[in-house]
Amino acid sequence: MKVYFNNYRHHWLSPYTMVDYLFFWTDWSKCHRDKSLIRALSCSEMDGTWTDRPDWVESWTDRLVPISKFIQKILDWIHPKIDFVKIDRWDTWSMDQTLGQIVLPMLRQLKLTSHGAPLVEDADVPDELKSSSAPPKEKEHGTDANHFKRWDWALSEMIFAFESKLDTSWEDSFKSGEIDMIFVPIDQAGNEVPKKDAKHFQWVDGPNNTYECDYEGM
Numbered sequence: 001m002k003v004y005f006n007n008y009r010h011h012w013l014s015p016y017t018m019v020d021y022l023f024f025w026t027d028w029s030k031c032h033r034d035k036s037l038i039r040a041l042s043c044s045e046m047d048g049t050w051t052d053r054p055d056w057v058e059s060w061t062d063r064l065v066p067i068s069k070f071i072q073k074i075l076d077w078i079h080p081k082i083d084f085v086k087i088d089r090w091d092t093w094s095m096d097q098t099l100g101q102i103v104l105p106m107l108r109q110l111k112l113t114s115h116g117a118p119l120v121e122d123a124d125v126p127d128e129l130k131s132s133s134a135p136p137k138e139k140e141h142g143t144d145a146n147h148f149k150r151w152d153w154a155l156s157e158m159i160f161a162f163e164s165k166l167d168t169s170w171e172d173s174f175k176s177g178e179i180d181m182i183f184v185p186i187d188q189a190g191n192e193v194p195k196k197d198a199k200h201f202q203w204v205d206g207p208n209n210t211y212e213c214d215y216e217g218m
Helices: 015-022 027-033 037-042 056-078 095-112 147-166 168-174
Strands: 002-005 083-086 181-186 200-205
Touching: 015 027, 015 056, 095 147, 147 168
Parallel strands: none
Antiparallel strands: 002 083, 181 200
């Protein structure tokens, strides 16, 4: 498997930006090109030091829009967004294992850089996270105090599921003892017979088998 994704391209060159740089010596151009945090914090548009663009700029920006679109189209062609996926035959042999190696780090990153929280039904979470367990909502159509907690819980459950899929060492805590199995030759009716007369072989516990597993707990 080969997967190549890159960030979204931003090739739009605003007509206003072009005008500002063409008339770089003017006060209004300097004001609009200054993106510094100091200017933003000083609210210079309100303190009298701000110079707005002349009225004629608006009409000229309308004429420059086709040029901006043409530049964007050329740059999109020269420097396109990369979305490449190649699947090999062996990738689908244990596809859940293959996808788990991709999904798990994505889920971890999503939990660290969450973009909000979708709706998680009360039926899918523990009682203490249900909306009925939260204090009354301040607004009728707002979210309850457990809204984001439910999503965090759901993410944690998904992360745990994929971690368990990729690392099965957790199963050891449900197992004990040593496996000792032997093959017993049997006939068609299931009776033990000499090996030379066997039609089948039955797998049974050997004399030293002490293996136990809590399959229900797993």
